[in-house]
Amino acid sequence: MTRFVLRRLLYGLAILVGVNLFTFVLFFSVNTPDDMARLNIGGKRVTQAQIEQWKTERGYDKPLYYDASRQGAERLTHTILWERSVSLFALEFGKSDARQAVNIGHEIKTRMGVSLQLALPLFILQVIVSVAFALLLVFFRHSRIDFWGVVLCVLMLSISSLFYIIVGQYLFARVLRLVPMNGFAPGLDAVKFLLLPIGLSLLSRLGGEARLYRAMFLEEMGKDYVRTARAKGLSEGQVLRRHVLRNALIPIITSAGSYLPYVFLGSLVFESFFGIPGLGAFVIEAITGQDFAIVRSMVFLGAVLYIASNALMDIAYTWVDPRVRLS
Numbered sequence: 001m002t003r004f005v006l007r008r009l010l011y012g013l014a015i016l017v018g019v020n021l022f023t024f025v026l027f028f029s030v031n032t033p034d035d036m037a038r039l040n041i042g043g044k045r046v047t048q049a050q051i052e053q054w055k056t057e058r059g060y061d062k063p064l065y066y067d068a069s070r071q072g073a074e075r076l077t078h079t080i081l082w083e084r085s086v087s088l089f090a091l092e093f094g095k096s097d098a099r100q101a102v103n104i105g106h107e108i109k110t111r112m113g114v115s116l117q118l119a120l121p122l123f124i125l126q127v128i129v130s131v132a133f134a135l136l137l138v139f140f141r142h143s144r145i146d147f148w149g150v151v152l153c154v155l156m157l158s159i160s161s162l163f164y165i166i167v168g169q170y171l172f173a174r175v176l177r178l179v180p181m182n183g184f185a186p187g188l189d190a191v192k193f194l195l196l197p198i199g200l201s202l203l204s205r206l207g208g209e210a211r212l213y214r215a216m217f218l219e220e221m222g223k224d225y226v227r228t229a230r231a232k233g234l235s236e237g238q239v240l241r242r243h244v245l246r247n248a249l250i251p252i253i254t255s256a257g258s259y260l261p262y263v264f265l266g267s268l269v270f271e272s273f274f275g276i277p278g279l280g281a282f283v284i285e286a287i288t289g290q291d292f293a294i295v296r297s298m299v300f301l302g303a304v305l306y307i308a309s310n311a312l313m314d315i316a317y318t319w320v321d322p323r324v325r326l327s
Contacts, residue, residue, distance in 0.1 A: 005311070012307040016089070019303045024085045027292050033060035033080070039290050040097050058097060058293075059083055084293070093297045098289055104297050107282060115266030115278035117190055122198050123263050126205055127256050133206065134213035135240055138221065150214070156207025161200075165273050168200040182275035197274045201267065209255070216251045220244045249320040257313040261305035265298070 031039070037054040038046050055061040060080060067078045076082060084094060093104035137149040173181035179196045220226065221244060229239050266280030275281075279298070286294035 004314075008311045008314070012311070015307060016300070016303055020085055020088060020300055023296055023299050024081060027296060028064060028080075031292065036060065036097060036290075036292060040099065057101065058095065085296070088297065088300045094293060096286070097291045097293045104294055107294075108279065108297070108301065111266070111277060111279045111282050112264060114184065114276060115264065115271070115280060118194055118197060118271070118276060118278060119263040119266060121194075122201050123256070123259060125198070125202055126209060126259070127252070129202065130206060130209035130213055131245070131252065133210040134217055135245065137210070137214050138217040138244070139236060139240060141218070141221075150211065153207040153211040153214075156203065157211065158207075159204070161204040161269055162273075164200045164204045165270070168196060169273075172196055182273070184274075184276045193274070193276070197267075197270045197276065201270050212255060213248070213252060216248045217244050220248050223247070246320070250317055253313055253316050253320065257309055257316070260309040260312070261302060264305055265302055 033055050034051055037051040037060070041050055041054055052061065062078055062080050062083070064080050067075050070078050087094065091105065093108065095101045096104055096107075133149070137146045140146050140149075169181050172178050173196065180193055182193075184190060184193050217240070225247075226239060226243055229243050230236075234242070264279070266276075266278035266282075268280040268284055270276070271278045271280035272284045282294065283298050285291075286298070
């Protein structure tokens with residue numbers, strides 16, 4: 001296990017270096033620091049003096065990759081690559097490119113807590129509800145309940161999440177006035193603002209997740225050990241709970257684990273539409289304002305979370321299935 005974890009850490013580090021370098025080259029091959037200064041300063045008449053001042057304040061007044069005017073290690077460290085890209089490995093995100101020049105690290109810490117309040121309950125509920133609904137359909141397989149349940153799943157996954165948001169806001173917030181339409185408040189008051197986005201997000205993902213899990217369970221139902229369990233006199237509910245569900249946990253972990261990074265990064269669509277100040281809305285604001293420093297930081301953070309979530313899924317496989325060995 002220890003050797004596996006160390007090997008995955010080395011693989012992850014190599015992937016992070018590649019993602020970070022590729023992102024840096026991509027951003028600075030499309031826009032030079034002068035172009036970024038003009039975008040953020042705005043206005044039709046931007047003087048060179050304003051551009052140089054902006055670059056000095058943001059740390060873009062240095063060479064990109066190599067500073068020949070320096071001596072020793074400073075030739076590499078006194079560069080934009082080192083200060084704005086390599087520093088991300090120490091979780092030093094610096095300041096944004098916008099006029100406000102906010103501290104990106106502080107914004108990430110603050111907004112991640114908000115995103116967790118939305119995404120963590122949704123993640124847990126999504127797994128429980130989808131698995132329970134899929135088990136219900138399998139229990140009543142080849143019946144009308146199973147048939148119309150599958151039809152409902154296909155219908156739900158065919159509808160865009162934007163439709164759920166628009167209809168949900170109109171019905172529950174404007175017509176019935178059960179919850180606020182958008183906004184956010186700290187503390188316990190956050191519950192009334194999060195109920196609607198959590199419910200609509202759960203509904204929008206339920207069709208696809210339940211249909212996927214149903215297919216997994218039906219595949220397990222045809223295995224020899226299931227027939228043996230029935231021959232021993234176990235009820236259908238016991239067979240589903242003790243054997244089918246347990247042996248289908250690996251694909252369930254794979255499916256649910258792929259959503260794990262969004263628990264920390266937040267939902268771009270739902271946070272934006274409901275005015276929730278999480279990391280998802282933070283990314284949308286950065287893209288809209290062409291704040292490349294924030295976008296680069298979030299790409300790096302997303303890569304870290306994806307690598308970590310995949311390593312955790314591999315370890316979780318050994319917990320749910322003793323036959324899996326990490327070697």
